[in-house]
Amino acid sequence: MSVQIGSKAEEALRVLHGASPAAVDIFTSILTHGPLSRTDVARATGLSQAAVTKSVAPMIAAGLVIDHDEAPRGGPRGRPANPIKVDPDALVVLGIKVNPTEIIGVATDLTSHLLVSAHQPTVPAFDAVVDGIAEIAERLSALLGDRADRLAGVGVSVSGDVDTRAGVVRESALLGWSNADLGSALKQRLGVPVLIENDVRALTIAEHWFGVGVGTNSFAIVTIGSGIGCGLHVNGEVVEGAFGVAGEVGHLPLTSERFICTCGRRGCVEAVASTGAIVRAVADASDAPVLSIADAVQRAHEGDAAAVEVFDRAGTVIGTAIATVANLTGPELVVITGEAVSEYDLYDARLRTAFEAHAFGAAANCRILLRPHAFEDWARGAAAAALRSIVRRRYLAA
Structure with missing residues (x-):
């Protein structure tokens, strides 16, 4: 069995790939905030209602968007509001999260609803991971059955410094990789568009379009576990950085230089706050x-x-790092998540004390929210990142 673009997805992808920037904004608004009336879409995008109607027509014809013809019950008489929304079944995307010992894969619909999932063990050797990704993609495709006809692309997320444009993992301390051209390797193995993304940024993209980011102008996600990561959503957009690096709070030098990080540098947040660092310190x-x-x-x-x-x-060091993020970007909300949130009660008080001590002025109004995520959620983030790239026609190797 091979993984390939679904025959039923081809027309929808043709419409998306041929869409104007204004039409992309219209579709994104419907996807992330729908159902919406055409008037609401026009208001959200700053376009005329006539422009919205013209752009939506091919999306409806391609099955991407559903038009509700009925007027709202009890509403005013006159022309029906005709709310429009995306058809969740129009496209399917695979999301794959790579960990040092396990690969987690999911398939989601167009609204990021999880359809099927699969896990398999691995080792962090590059060739083994490429083989594992190809195998789990085929397993997911088989589990989808007839829905595989709507497959549009694959997103793969890994920890570390990821050049999404080139599909290269420039550095991943957890995997032991340096300048690993994962995008090209998967391009040779899979017959579908593939996106390579940093895992925390992918999770942030999912929250931007389908989670806490909907209706939120600025937020941050801080992940605590084998690494300390941060995804930034500022003024309505996920921050990617000029060189693909942004939000690396785990490598802020906020502690003593006597603590050596897995990245080889001294004084990093991760050097005292990652799960590995905590285990080593308690063991010592x-x-x-x-x-x-x-x-x-x-x-x-x-x-x-x-x-x-x-x-x-x-x-203390995590709270200081969060205060630094708040001072620099001014988020409304910081979501703390990751595999280590189970021991959050052990440092909650110190974290909040450090945050309050270092947050400047109104930055201290930022809410801190605990939100556990399963590894399927990380894989779902990879799928959401791939979906966003499909819609925006960026960074996909095929």
Whole structure:
């Protein structure tokens, strides 16, 4: 079995690829805020209602958009409002998250609703990951059944410094990669457009279009786990950076230089606040074996003074990093997520104290919200990032 563009997706993709920038804005507005009347779409995009009607017509014909002909019940008499929305079944996108020991894949519809998922173990060697991605993409395609006819593309997310334009993972400490041309390798293996994206930025894109970012002008996502990441959504757009690097709070030098980070630098936030750093610090201070973050959490919950100090230090540096983000970008909301939020209670107080101590002026009004994510959510982020690139016709290798 091979992965390929679905025959039922081709007409929808042709319409999207031929759309004008104004039509792309119209479709994006309907996708992320629909159902909307044409009047609402015109108001949201700053275009005339006639321009909206003209742009929407080919989308309706291609099955991307559904037009409701009925007028709202109890509404004023006259011309029906004709609300329009996307057809979720029009396109399917695959999202794949690469971890050092596991690959997680999902398929979503056009509205980012999860359809099927699959997991498989891996090792971080580049060739093994390429093989694993190809295999899990084929498994997802098989699980989709007839829906595979609507497949439009694949998004792959990895940790580290990712050049999305070139499809190159410039540096990933967790995977041990440097200048890995993942996009070209997958281009040779898969017959569909592929996007390579940083995992935290992909998660932020998903929240921008389908989560907390809907109706929010500016927000940030801080991920806590094997790495400390940050995705930024500022003034209505996800920040990508001129060179593809933005929001790397895990590598802000906010702690003592005696702490060495996995990136090789000293004093990084990750050097004291990542799960690996916490486990090592608790193990160094303990006579009993500390082999996992669960062991470290247990010792802290039992009142072990050294373990409590390690989590206090982590909470303080993360809170300082969040205050730095708030001071620089002024988000309405910071969402804390990641695989390490299960021990959030151990550093919540220190985190908030450090944030309040360093947030300047009105930046302190930023709300801090805890929101656990499963690894399927990370893969869903990769799918959302690919969908955004399909709509905007950017950065896809095919």
